[in-house]
Structures are given as structure tokens and as C-alpha cells.
Amino acid sequence: MSVHEGDVVAPDEIPAFLAEIAPVRAYSEQLVVETRPPDQTVESHRHHTFGRLAGVEASARYAQGTGGGLLIW
Numbered sequence: 750m751s752v753h754e755g756d757v758v759a760p761d762e763i764p765a766f767l768a769e770i771a772p773v774r775a776y777s778e779q780l781v782v783e784t785r786p787p788d789q790t791v792e793s794h795r796h797h798t799f800g801r802l803a804g805v806e807a808s809a810r811y812a813q814g815t816g817g818g819l820l821i822w
Contacts, residue, residue, distance in 0.1 A: 758819040767809050
């Protein structure tokens with residue numbers, strides 16, 4: 750999978766994109782703990798991180814269902 754110009758996932762690349770973010774979901778708890786800013790609690794960083802990841806996944810699945818691509822910004 751390649752992201753063209755750093756901001757678009759082409760329609761035919763959506764399945765590969767979803768496959769690439771699956772490990773992020775699998776290790777999201779570890780990611781939250783290791784990337785928590787000092788001014789946030791683990792719980793608030795978890796909420797923020799999981800919400801962003803869910804939004805990206807939902808957008809990719811929607812794009813996949815409609816045959817469209819995904820703009821990442």
C-alpha cells in the first residue's frame with residue numbers, strides 16, 4: 750500500500766490500509782501507555798487515542814463500502 754502525496758489512500762488500497770492499522774488496534778493499550786503526554790492521565794489519553802483510531806477505521810470501512818478512497822489529514 751502506498752499513500753499518494755502523503756494524504757490519500759486510493760480506493761484499491763483501502764484493504765491494505767485496514768490491514769496496516771490492525772496491529773495498531775492490537776497494541777493500542779501499549780501504545781497509549783508508552784505515548785501518554787505528561788499532562789494527561791492514561792485514561793484521558795486512551796479515550797483520545799481510541800477515539801481517533803475508531804474514526805480512522807470507520808472512515809476507511811465507509812470508503813471501502815462506497816468504493817471511495819480516504820483522505821488523511
